[in-house]
Amino acid sequence: xxxxxxxxxxxxxxxxxxxxxxxxxxxxxxxxxxxxxxxxxxxxxxxxxxxxxxxxxxxxxxxxxxxxxxxxxxxxxxxxxxxxxxxxxxxxxxxxxxxxxxxxxxxxxxxxxxxxxxxxxxxxxxxxxxxxxxxxxxxxxxxxxxxxxxxxxxxxxxxxxxxxxxxxxxxxxxxxxxxxxxxxxxxxxxxxxxxxxxxxxxxxxxxxxxxxxxxxxxxxxxxxxxxxxxxxxxxxxxxxxxxxxxxxxxxxxxxxxxxxxxxxxxxxxxxxxxxxxxxxxxxxxxxxxxxxxxxxxxxxxxxxxxxxxxxxxxxxxxxxxxxxxxxxxxxxxxxxxxxxxxxxxxxxxxxxxxxxxxxxxxx
Numbered sequence: 001x002x003x004x005x006x007x008x009x010x011x012x013x014x015x016x017x018x019x020x021x022x023x024x025x026x027x028x029x030x031x032x033x034x035x036x037x038x039x040x041x042x043x044x045x046x047x048x049x050x051x052x053x054x055x056x057x058x059x060x061x062x063x064x065x066x067x068x069x070x071x072x073x074x075x076x077x078x079x080x081x082x083x084x085x086x087x088x089x090x091x092x093x094x095x096x097x098x099x100x101x102x103x104x105x106x107x108x109x110x111x112x113x114x115x116x117x118x119x120x121x122x123x124x125x126x127x128x129x130x131x132x133x134x135x136x137x138x139x140x141x142x143x144x145x146x147x148x149x150x151x152x153x154x155x156x157x158x159x160x161x162x163x164x165x166x167x168x169x170x171x172x173x174x175x176x177x178x179x180x181x182x183x184x185x186x187x188x189x190x191x192x193x194x195x196x197x198x199x200x201x202x203x204x205x206x207x208x209x210x211x212x213x214x215x216x217x218x219x220x221x222x223x224x225x226x227x228x229x230x231x232x233x234x235x236x237x238x239x240x241x242x243x244x245x246x247x248x249x250x251x252x253x254x255x256x257x258x259x260x261x262x263x264x265x266x267x268x269x270x271x272x273x274x275x276x277x278x279x280x281x282x283x284x285x286x287x288x289x290x291x292x293x294x295x296x297x298x299x300x301x302x303x304x305x306x307x308x309x310x311x312x313x314x315x316x317x318x319x320x321x322x323x324x325x326x327x328x329x330x331x332x333x334x335x336x337x338x339x340x341x342x343x344x345x346x347x348x349x350x351x352x353x354x355x356x357x358x359x360x361x362x363x
Contacts, residue, residue, distance in 0.1 A: 044069065044070050045070075045071055045072075045075065045149040045150075046140070046141065046149045046150045046151070047069055047122075047139040047140070047141055047152045048066060048067040048068070048069055048070075048152070049066060049067045050064060050065075050066040050137060050138070050139050050152045050155045051065060051066070051155065052064060052065075052155070053065060054271075054353070055271060055273050055351050055353035056353060056355075057159060058163075058217070058273075058275075059129075059131035059160045059161060059162045060127060060129050060130075060131070060159065061125065061126060061128075061159075062125075062126045062135065062137075063123065063125050063126070063355075064080065064123065064125075064126065064137055064139070064155070065122060066122050066152065067122070068120070069141055072120075072141075074143050074144060075120060075141045075142065075143060075149075076118070076120065076144050077089045077090060077120060077121075077141075078090040078121070078122070078124075078139050078140065078141055078142060079139070079140045079142055079148065080124045080137065080138075080139050081137065081138045081139070081140070081151070082135055082136070083135060084136075087124070087126065088124075089142065090120065090121040090122065090123065091121055093121070094121045097125045102297045103295075103297050104119070106296055106297045129159050131159055131162045132158065132159060132160070132162075133158065133159050134156055134157065134158040134159075135156070135157055135159070136155065136156050136157075137154070137155045137156075137157065138151040138152050138154055138155070140152070160195075163195055163196050163197045163217060164195070164196040165197050165199050166188050166191070166192035166196050166197065166199065167188075167199045168181065168188045168198065168199065168205065169202075170188070171188045171191075172184040173185055173188070173200075173205055174203075174205075175200075175202055175203015175205045175224065176203065176204070177203070177204035178206065179206060180206055180208065180229055180231075180234065181207045182208040182209070182210065182229070182234060185198075185200075185207050185210055186210055186211065189210065189211070189216065189218075190213070192216060194214075194216075195215055195216075196216060196217070197218075197219055198216060198217065198219065199219050199221065200218075200224050200226055200276075200278065201220075201221035201224045201278075202221070202224060203224060203225075204224070204225045204227050205225065205226055205227065206228070206229055207226060207227070207228065207234075207255070208228070208229040208231070208233075208234025208255075209234065209235045209236070209239065209253040209254065209255060209257060209341070210255065210256055210257065211239070211258075212256065212257065212258045212269070212272055212346075213269070214269045214270045214271055214272065215270065216271075216273070217273040217274075217275060218273065218274050218275070219276040220275075220276040220279065220280060220357060222276065222278055223278065224276070224278040224279075225278060225279040225280075225281055226255070226278070226280045226281070227281045227283050228281060228282045228284070228341075228363075229317070230283055230316045230320055231317075231320055232252070232317070232320040232323070232339075233324075235252040235254075235255075235317075235341050236252070236253070237251075239259075240252045241253065241257075241259050241347070249338050251339070251341075252321065252341050253341065254342040254343055254344050254345040254362075255280070255282050255341065255343050255344065256274070256343065256345075257344070257345050257346070258346040258349050259345060259347060260347075260348070269346075269347075269348060269349045269350070270349065270350040270351055271350070272346070272349055272351070272352050273352075273353045273355075274344075274352075274353070274355075274357065275354070275355045275356060276356060277357070278357060278358070279357070279358045279359075279360070280357055280359045280360075281360055281361050282341070282360070282362035282363055283316050283317050283363075284315065284316060284318045284340070284361045284362050284363035285304040285305060285314060285316060285318055285363070286305050286314045286315070286316060287304055288303040288305060302360070302361075308336065309332040309333050309335070309336035309337075316363075317340075317341065317363040318340050318363040321339045321341065322336060322339065324339070325339035340362075340363040341362065341363045342362050342363075343359060343361075343362035343363075344359075
């Protein structure tokens with residue numbers, strides 16, 4: 001996930017058992033340790049409930065999260081151990097894996113009067129692991145004077161077996177940024193076995209609406225892009241959905257969908273992972289030719305030409321869908337509000353995990 005698109009992508013990790021966010025675990029912490037504080041090894045300062053959220057494990061990595069201890073007022077960090085060996089601190093890990101951390105660091109750097117309460121990270125990403133292997137983890141609180149708490153209870157977690165990898169190019173997908181690959185990618189999804197990984201790698205793969213199933217991983221690898229088609233007909237209204245149960249207005253499907261075709265308002269899916277270091281681009285609107293805005297951490301932000309119901313000529317997919325809706329007899333307001341695709345629609349999913357991707361530019 002590239003930092004210069006922070007304002008438009010999802011959080012670094014979305015761990016969603018029934019759509020529950022477990023991304024950045026941060027709570028207040030105060031630097032000083034008082035003279036009356038009990039010994040640091042006391043179990044009252046031990047991290048609690050070390051665990052792995054649903055789907056936050058694969059054949060090579062594990063994501064740990066935990067709760068702050070009962071007394072956390074003097075805790076400044078946490079150390080994580082695997083099989084008794086120190087892996088590092090939660091703060092160091094966040095600087096490696098969290099796109100938000102540079103902004104947090106910048107916020108405190110500019111706090112010259114030291115008036116803001118510091119936060120601590122309560123998650124840790126472990127990589128470089130072996131498939132089908134059990135690892136044992138503990139976490140210890142770190143106090144401002146360097147002392148450590150007693151270790152947490154041991155968490156034993158096994159990595160998954162290496163999944164079947166279903167490369168979209170094996171079904172004829174072409175990463176040239178021009179070819180419409182909807183059929184090839186959908187065939188890859190449909191035929192990939194339970195627990196398999198659909199892989200997009202090595203190019204820009206353009207596609208219309210895709211429909212996911214249960215028990216799958218969808219990976220857009222680093223350097224690759226899943227690019228939404230610019231043609232309204234590649235998001236067929238017949239495969240759309242109603243936004244609310246009481247609504248009679250059918251919306252076109254998104255680029256990525258988990259939708260039950262027999263019950264458009266709610267799906268029945270489980271165990272979907274959407275991961276990778278690549279980009280999912282909805283191709284909704286044109287960018288400004290020369291970005292001029294930098295954020296507070298100094299990263300240049302992508303800028304899109306603004307649109308509205310009366311000004312949609314700078315849209316890409318958005319313009320195509322608006323034009324089609326107007327031909328169907330909708331007013332400009334109805335077309336703008338009802339016929340532009342979202343980037344993802346994932347409904348009724350039990351256990352959904354989204355990590356690391358850059359996700360941007362819906363219609």
